[in-house]
Amino acid sequence: MSIDPLQNISIVLVKPQFAGNIGAVSRAMKNMGLSRLLLISPAQSPLSPEAKMMATSARDILEGASIFSTLEEALCGFRWVAGTSARKGRLRGPFVSPREICPEIISFARSIPVAILFGPEDRGLTNEELAPCQALISLPTHAQLRSLNLAQAVMILCYELYMASQSAGSSAPGPFPKLAQFQMVEGMYAHLEDLLLRIGFLDPKNPKRIMHTLRRIFGRANLSDRDVAILRGIFRQLEWYATQKDKENA
Amino acid sequence: MSIDPLQNISIVLVKPQFAGNIGAVSRAMKNMGLSRLLLISPAQSPLSPEAKMMATSARDILEGASIFSTLEEALCGFRWVAGTSARKGRLRGPFVSPREICPEIISFARSIPVAILFGPEDRGLTNEELAPCQALISLPTHAQLRSLNLAQAVMILCYELYMASQSAGSSAPGPFPKLAQFQMVEGMYAHLEDLLLRIGFLDPKNPKRIMHTLRRIFGRANLSDRDVAILRGIFRQLEWYATQKDKENA
Numbered sequence: 001m002s003i004d005p006l007q008n009i010s011i012v013l014v015k016p017q018f019a020g021n022i023g024a025v026s027r028a029m030k031n032m033g034l035s036r037l038l039l040i041s042p043a044q045s046p047l048s049p050e051a052k053m054m055a056t057s058a059r060d061i062l063e064g065a066s067i068f069s070t071l072e073e074a075l076c077g078f079r080w081v082a083g084t085s086a087r088k089g090r091l092r093g094p095f096v097s098p099r100e101i102c103p104e105i106i107s108f109a110r111s112i113p114v115a116i117l118f119g120p121e122d123r124g125l126t127n128e129e130l131a132p133c134q135a136l137i138s139l140p141t142h143a144q145l146r147s148l149n150l151a152q153a154v155m156i157l158c159y160e161l162y163m164a165s166q167s168a169g170s171s172a173p174g175p176f177p178k179l180a181q182f183q184m185v186e187g188m189y190a191h192l193e194d195l196l197l198r199i200g201f202l203d204p205k206n207p208k209r210i211m212h213t214l215r216r217i218f219g220r221a222n223l224s225d226r227d228v229a230i231l232r233g234i235f236r237q238l239e240w241y242a243t244q245k246d247k248e249n250a
Numbered sequence: 251m252s253i254d255p256l257q258n259i260s261i262v263l264v265k266p267q268f269a270g271n272i273g274a275v276s277r278a279m280k281n282m283g284l285s286r287l288l289l290i291s292p293a294q295s296p297l298s299p300e301a302k303m304m305a306t307s308a309r310d311i312l313e314g315a316s317i318f319s320t321l322e323e324a325l326c327g328f329r330w331v332a333g334t335s336a337r338k339g340r341l342r343g344p345f346v347s348p349r350e351i352c353p354e355i356i357s358f359a360r361s362i363p364v365a366i367l368f369g370p371e372d373r374g375l376t377n378e379e380l381a382p383c384q385a386l387i388s389l390p391t392h393a394q395l396r397s398l399n400l401a402q403a404v405m406i407l408c409y410e411l412y413m414a415s416q417s418a419g420s421s422a423p424g425p426f427p428k429l430a431q432f433q434m435v436e437g438m439y440a441h442l443e444d445l446l447l448r449i450g451f452l453d454p455k456n457p458k459r460i461m462h463t464l465r466r467i468f469g470r471a472n473l474s475d476r477d478v479a480i481l482r483g484i485f486r487q488l489e490w491y492a493t494q495k496d497k498e499n500a
Contacts, residue, residue, distance in 0.1 A: 006392075028402055033392030057395050099413065142256075142283030142412060145307050152278055152405050159406055162392060163349065 005109035006165055010036040011154060012074060014129055015120040019044035023054030023062060024151030025118075030058035032158035033165065037065040038074050038115070054151075071117075071129060072186075079112040079179040080105075080222070083125050083133035084153060086146050094216065095138035098160040106164045112179050116157060121150050127212065132186060134219035178224040188228050189215060191235050199242055255359035256415055260286040261404060262324060264379055265370040269294035273304030273312060274401030280308035282408035283415065287315040288324050288365070304401075321367075321379060322436075329362040329429040330355075330472070333375050333383035334403060336396050344466065345388035348410040356414045362429050366407060371400050377462065382436060384469035428474040438478050439465060441485050449492055 011029055016022050016039065023046075026037060039046060046062050055062045068074035075081055082105065085095070108114050117133065119125035130136060139153050148156075180188075193211055196202040202210055221227070261279055266272050266289065273296075276287060289296060296312050305312045318324035325331055332355065335345070358364050367383065369375035380386060389403050398406075430438075443461055446452040452460055471477070 024399065024402075027395065027399060030395035031391045031398055031402070033394060054399075056397065056399075140409070140412060140416070141281045144283060145277065145280040147306065148281055149274065149277060149304075149306075151399075152274075152281070152402065155402050155405055156409055159390070159409070162390060166390070 003110055004033075005106045006033040006161060007035055008109040008113055009034055009105065009161060010038050010078070010113065010115045011158070012038040012040065012071075012115050012117045013042065013150070014040045014071060014117055014125060015043065016150060017043045017121045018150075019046065019048040019051040020054045021121065021150045022046045022065075023051035023058075024149075025154045026051075026055040026058040026061040026065075028151055028155040028158055030061055032155070032162040034158055034161070035061055035064070037061050039065050039067045040071050040074055041069055042067065071132070075115060075132060075182040077113065078115045078182045080108045080114045081117065081133050081182060082115070082135040082137050083117045083119075083130040084137045084139060084157065085119070085124055085130070086139055086141060086148055086153070095136045097140055098137055098157050101135055101137055102157075102160040102164040103167075105161060108179070118150060118154060127208070131208075131212065131215055132182060134222065136216075178226065180223050180225045180228045184225065184228050185218070185223060188223075188232055188235075189218075191232055195235050195238055195242075198239070253360055254283075255356045256283040256411060257285055258359040258363055259284055259355065259411060260288050260328070260363065260365045261408070262288040262290065262321075262365050262367045263292065263400070264290045264321060264367055264375060265293065266400060267293045267371045268400075269296065269298040269301040270304045271371065271400045272296045272315075273301035273308075274399075275404045276301075276305040276308040276311040276315075278401055278405040278408055280311055282405070282412040284408055284411070285311055285314070287311050289315050289317045290321050290324055291319055292317065321382070325365060325382060325432040327363065328365045328432045330358045330364045331367065331383050331432060332365070332385040332387050333367045333369075333380040334387045334389060334407065335369070335374055335380070336389055336391060336398055336403075345386045347390060348387055348407050351385055351387055352407075352410040352414040353417075355411060358429070365432075368400060368404060377458070381458075381462065381465055382432060384472065386466075428476065430473050430475045430478045434475065434478050435468070435473060438473075438482055438485075439468075441482055445485050445488055445492075448489070 011025065011034060013022065013025060022039065022042060029035065029037065046065050051062055052059055082101065105114055117125060117129065119129065139148060139156055141148060189211065192214065193202065193207055197204055197207060261275065261284060263272065263275060272289065272292060279285065279287065296315050301312055302309055332351065355364055367375060367379065369379065389398060389406055391398060439461065442464065443452065443457055447454055447457060
């Protein structure tokens, strides 16, 4: 049980625009002891000369990066996912700071694979891309310039992860070995959304708003496989109940 | 007494090689609430297109940067100076981490101008460039890649300064309003070195080694104007004593 938690954390760049940034991200990751890089539909190749130049001695991370066409594919198998943002819109919170959350991430990563998402340079992550995240991390910046360079954003997060891994020292693996996999939790949300639409709790024109809040609640709860099974059992029971009511009213 | 401490901290880039890095440094500074940039003999112009591109909305910092030909000129008037390094050679310590020192720097910067030095991309700061520093800051990195990009190094330090400024909140100005100016302290070291050479305490072939240790000791002491005056008084007295002994032995 001596997993290096830093090696169990994947940095996921969603639609990065510039190869140089992918290279600089690789270097920042290697500086802080991380190695796993996932790219969702990058606009430029991670093997372009500019990426290699910025990566310097972290070309191994660039060359080992996995490329996916959708976020959903990339996240399959992960059991804990966090998104990052510099903006704090009304629908997007609650946010935690890197310093608050990184000790917890290190604790998770001692036993389960963890992914941390970063959005494209120009717009950051959308609410839809943030939806699968159990935690939303807001990177602290001064009001005089909120927009962080992508590689700088990754550096701040990786630096806090490294610092947390150092101070955690030889502490025990976290108590979360059974966190449910991404696709199981997503299946549960789909089930819940269907149910809530059916019973008229969600506005069919705008179901995402309430679902966002529910995702935040369940996200914070760090659901296990068993939790997901129990919740889906409740949802099925509610569906059965609704069906009975429909029949009675027919 | 409402100085913003972040505005009282200057980032000093010693002989930066690449304009793009100067631009990226400006952006990182602005992200974290700093504004004062000093450049010592930059190899490329901070107003080149690449610098401006990397600076994005921090062009005001680039355009306001002060350029000097020597470090000594640039540091005139500062009362507290720290150097940064990723290496930890035998002669270069002791080092502190950004997290340890930044609350103290914020405290200093509430009343006195502070400078933090970063070396060139390829070699970092030399021992000679580190000599005037009261503190040596080692940026934490993982053993798998120690070499930080210059702008990433500046970001880590500025991020810790910003975090320290936030948690310090409205705390009182630091108790160090009378720290001696850089040039006064340097004058004292020159005086001390002369004295120690004269009395045969320093090896004339290699005086810097012992002087390094003495600089570290006095650096940690945060000397005030009065302290420097007292020390120079002692040195003068010792010189007088040595002169008397020379006469006696003549």
